[in-house]
Amino acid sequence: MKYALDAMTSSGEGTTIKVNILASGSAGNCIALTTGEKTILIDAGVAKTKIEKRLLEVALRSDEVAAIFITHAHGDHTKGLPLANKYRIPVYATQGEWKGISGVDDELQRECETTYGLYDLILLDDVEIRPFRVHHDAFEPVGYSITDGETRVSICLDTGKLDKDMLVSMADSDIYIIESNHEPAMVEAGGYPDSVKARILSDNGHLSNEQTAGALQRLIRGCGERIYLTHLSSKNNMPTLAEMTVKQALKHKGFVAGKHYEIEVV
Secondary structure, eight states: OEEEEEEEOTTOOOEEEEEEEEEOSTTOOEEEEEETTEEEEEOOOSOHHHHHHHHHHTTOOGGGEEEEEOSOOSHHHHTTTHHHHHHTOOEEEEHHHHTTOOSSOGGGEEEEOEETTEEOOEEETTEEEEEEEOOSSSSSOEEEEEESSSOEEEEEOSOSOOOHHHHHHHTTOSEEEEEOOBOHHHHHHSSSOHHHHHHHHSTTSOOBHHHHHHHHHHHOOSSSEEEEEEOOOTTTOOHHHHHHHHHHHHHTTTOOBTTTEEEEEO
């Protein structure tokens, strides 16, 4: 678990959204975003009791969570959803992903709706949440772009590729929470069955370090953005390798970590 680092706005005027990565990786994923008095969770992929404990460790309370947003229905993103029933927290997911989610009381279920093929904006008071489509072997997986009017956070977890529409949805963010799952050579040389290797490396699998670095090379403007590299494979990646790959890509644009942007591997 990584504790929060206050996220700076692109103008450097202080913190308006606080990020806590409560869990990251194949064992479970859960991200808390807090702005003002409002906290939302992106995914709830570890046990309910662990989420409760980890929220308390960063001075947050489960009964004050305003909503949970699910990226997709795999267990490492939904295991802790009993939290919603206990504290009566609304849960948002796409129509497709609700096919794979069970155990959430009917009155707490919210659907990410679409108009003309694009996801509608979800409003929680002054917080705006916009889902966007990603590519993963799930029913209807999404990422999320979230803003409180001053700071924008884009979250892109499990996806096998990043397309133009995804980059447009994530553009101009102050904080990027993005998967950097594997190094392809390590996958190929590893001990997974060929079918699992093919899944990881496919367009509906997971992002490699190089894919993530290439996307950030297009997204980062050198305005003090904060990058969190997440969902690293424990067998097919190394934190230093993921970070180095991104830093080298951004160096080609003239950007230096600590000066033009901040980066952390979680």
